Amino acid sequence: MSVSALVRRISDGGQAPRTERTLRLDRRIRTVLVTETRGAAALLAATVLALVWANLPGDSYETLWHTEFGVGLGGAAITEDLRHWINDGLMVFFFLLAGMEIRRELSFGDLRDRRAATVPILAAVGGMVVPAVIFAVLTAGTSAQHAWGMAMATDIAFALGVLALVGPRCPANVRVFLLTLAVVDDIGAILVIAVVYTEAIHPVPLLVAAVLLGVALAMRAAGVWRATPYFVVGVALWVATVESGLHPTIVGVVFGLLTPAFLARTADLDRLERILHKFRREPGPEAARTLSIAAQGAVSSNDRLQYLLRPWTSFVIVPLFALANAGVVLSPEVLSRAVTSPVTIGVFAALVAGKTLGIWGASAIVARTGLGRLPTGVRLPQVLSVGAVAGIGFTVSLFIAELALTDEQVRDEAKIGILAAAVAATGLGWLLFRITGRRTATGEATALRPPVEPTGEHHRGPLDAPIELVQFGDYECPFCREAAPAVAELLARHPGRLRYVWRHLPLDEIHPYARRAAQAAEAAAAQNAFWPMHDRLITAESLDDDALAEIARAAGLDVPRFTVDLDTAIIAAQVDADVRSAHDSGADGTPTFFLNGTRVDGPLDAVIAAVDQAAEAVPA
Structure with a gap:
């Protein structure tokens, strides 16, 4: 707003x-x-x-704005x-x-x-x-x-x-x-x-306006998405509304x-990618037009019109x-x-x-x-x-x-x-x-909300470890991929003293496949295979539905069950719960780390140094 x-x-x-x-x-x-x-x-x-x-000598200001201008067709005209x-x-x-x-x-x-x-x-x-x-x-x-x-x-x-x-x-x-x-x-x-x-309502033009609104609704129901037909109906509706008194x-x-209004859908992006590959092989005016239509269709008309207007x-x-x-x-x-x-x-x-x-x-x-x-x-x-x-x-x-x-x-x-x-x-x-x-x-919310539960979280390391490192991550984020080896090294360096927890924060409009990948990790968790799936997702080159199925197969999952679980409401709710936790904790990007419930600001080196410093204070 x-x-x-x-x-x-x-x-x-x-x-x-x-x-x-x-x-x-x-x-x-x-x-x-x-x-x-x-x-x-x-x-x-x-x-x-x-x-x-308006305060200059003369009356040029009001004279200009009171100048009449008319638009008409035949005997019908609007003059204002x-x-x-x-x-x-x-x-x-x-x-x-x-x-x-x-x-x-x-x-x-x-x-x-x-x-x-x-x-x-x-x-x-x-x-x-x-x-x-x-x-x-x-x-x-x-x-x-x-x-x-x-x-x-x-x-x-x-x-x-x-x-x-x-x-x-x-x-x-x-x-x-x-x-x-x-x-x-x-x-x-x-x-x-x-x-x-x-002011006073005139019923006949109002009825015409209602019919034209019905035409617009019918076009939308029929899947018409180009702006020109709506513009023509909109102009006619404007005239009818003026005459109605509204x-x-x-x-x-x-x-x-x-x-x-909708976010970019995975299926539309996959289709656009296929058309782009075809265009690269056989460039031409017809392929270019198809590519243009597919690109426009992948973005909602709400976003496109707002961008233009x-x-x-x-x-x-x-x-x-x-x-x-x-x-x-x-x-x-x-x-x-x-x-x-x-x-x-x-x-x-x-x-x-x-x-x-x-x-x-x-x-x-x-x-x-x-x-x-x-x-x-x-x-x-x-x-x-x-x-x-x-x-x-x-x-x-x-x-x-x-x-x-x-x-x-x-x-x-x-x-x-x-x-x-x-x-x-x-x-x-x-x-x-x-x-x-x-x-x-930068001085606002720094506490993890809600705190880590004793069970039910996706964690590595012992449940009673004295050091707790929570990461909000996105499987498409390149910086999360860079952080993964460093986290693995920290776990190896501090065995028994460090518990690492992953929570999802897919950046939907930056990474179109991130939420789907987060749901895939939760679907794998339903088969007790969160971490095998996680380790493959964090390094995967592609995260479309076909790639997710292959990753699930490589992680040893029951793929038909995985495919069904992927679209269930409970899986989506688990991802949404992590996203709410990120917002409540003040995490607005990935990766964001919390050490023992407090956010660690700074680059990855600062996170590593903070964990090592905390570990030094804990007896081996």
């Missing part, structure tokens, strides 16, 4: 450890956060330009001014992106895991309800009271820009928490726009929610929206009126104080009552800082102001409050991170 600093560098003598690291949504999240953070600069520039332009084309047309792509992000989070993001999602979901709810109540109370009896939706929104681009300024005082997991919270915030804002700020941005949200929305559409809507005349009389205006005071207080208190208060209640748990590396003082930064409503706040307020004078007062709140929330968030964010990501 970070990350430029998502790949953590754990220093040891100035050298980075040889590990592969990920944080929940790894590479894709890093791309999202970098793009959104840079987009904040473009958004800020457009806002400043709009304010300067340029501001409405941006707000009702281009912003559909912004909400399309929001819908796709929501779909992806619901499919396999933080919103899929109930325990992980409880805190950000309820924090987002608190961050919407409390500001709305504050605004409604402060504007009671005025014509602006029904515009409480302005106080609910969070501008993720600006918020991430502030976190980038905070730098290492804002750990990577805090950024991911803000993204998850912002996705829920988007859902709330979208529902408010659809339900509260929709706000047309709902089209973007609906199409975003319908866009399939995000730069356009971050650097063009949202800044253009700010340019068209953020221009307010800041004359002395307007400012003096705004200082005492209930709508200006209401939206300012709701965003700055309401967001901060709502998000922090809901998180504290949920965490302390045991209804949910804060993500690894996120503490309540940092949630307070996140709540302050979330008070930057800006884009969606301005959007709702245009929808809810028809009086131009009141709308300008609301915009002044939104702009002032963005400045104040930025300063407050920065200050709170300075005060509460002194512990960086």
Whole structure:
């Protein structure tokens, strides 16, 4: 909903450890956060330009945005001014992106895991309800009271820009928490726009829109995945929605929610590899087209569209929206009126104080009552800082102001409050991170959770050994392969004193076969052959299903039984339990080692030295 600093560098003598690291949504999240953070600069520039332009002599700012533009066919036409084309047309792509992000989070993001999602979901709810109540109370009896939706929104681009300024005082997991919270915030804002700020409904165009939506669903059920047919249906649906009275941005949200999201599947990657080999043998235009189609099919349309659209929305559409809507005349009389205006005071207080208190208060209640748990590396003082930064409503706040307020004078007062709140929330968030964010990501969770069980773990060495070394590993990680001989040497050097435990941490989006290999190791454990399978997996060149079957045969397993066990829920659950343990322990990459329950940071040499030092303190 970070990350430029998502790949953590754990220093040891100035050298980075040889590990592969990920944080929940790894590479894709890093791309999202970098793009959104840079987009904040473009958004800020457009806002400043709009304010300067609106305050120049003459009326060129309003004259341009009130220029009418029409699109028609025969006798039918839609004519709107340029501001409405941006707000009702281009912003559909912004909400399309929001819908796709929501779909992806619901499919396999933080919103899929109930325990992980409880805190950000309820924090987002608190961050919407409390500001709305504050605004409604402060504007009671005025014509602006029904515009409480302005106080609910969070501008993720600006918020991430502030976190980038905070730098290492804002750990990577805090950024991911803000993204998850912002996705829920988007859902709330979208529902408010659809339900509260929709004018009179016209049934015939609404029926046409419903039919067109059915066509889109039928195309999806038929397996149509190319964008062109959906674009044609989407344009027709947009026109029908405009005529129905519903706000047309709902089209973007609906199409975003319908866009399939999935991780790369082993079968698709194997097929792509076969086509690539064929293309190398017989290169030609037909083979190239087949290869292109197979490559696109291996990546979900959700990911492909987000990759294509995000730069356009971050650097063009949202800044253009700010340019068209953020221009307010800041004359002395307007400012003096705004200082005492209930709508200006209401939206300012709701965003700055309401967001901060709502998000922090809901998180504290949920965490302390045991209804949910804060993500690894996120503490309540940092949630307070996140709540302050979330008070930057800006884009969606301005959007709702245009929808809810028809009086131009009141709308300008609301915009002044939104702009002032963005400045104040930025300063407050920065200050709170300075005060509460002194512990960086490398200083967060260092304890193994849960501790090693006396039985039931995959271990080498005696159960009662005084030294315990736990490794979170990934069978596709080259650094885990490099670590394997060193671990074997440690076990040989300290017999009877060292117990070595392996826990799985497959980095799914970096290594497409890693989870399957982890499940293969667990399937082998069902036949009491975990370590023979493990030793072959850690050195295997290929880990597709055919290779796994051959490895199982070489390890002396019952291959038919192995093949059946590989796809059972209990095997998948065992891998998932290790992954949860890694997240709870603050292990975001492989290999990560814990010595006697405490994480050992640094390169492999530091791990070896720590084990040898611990062994020296134990009698032979």
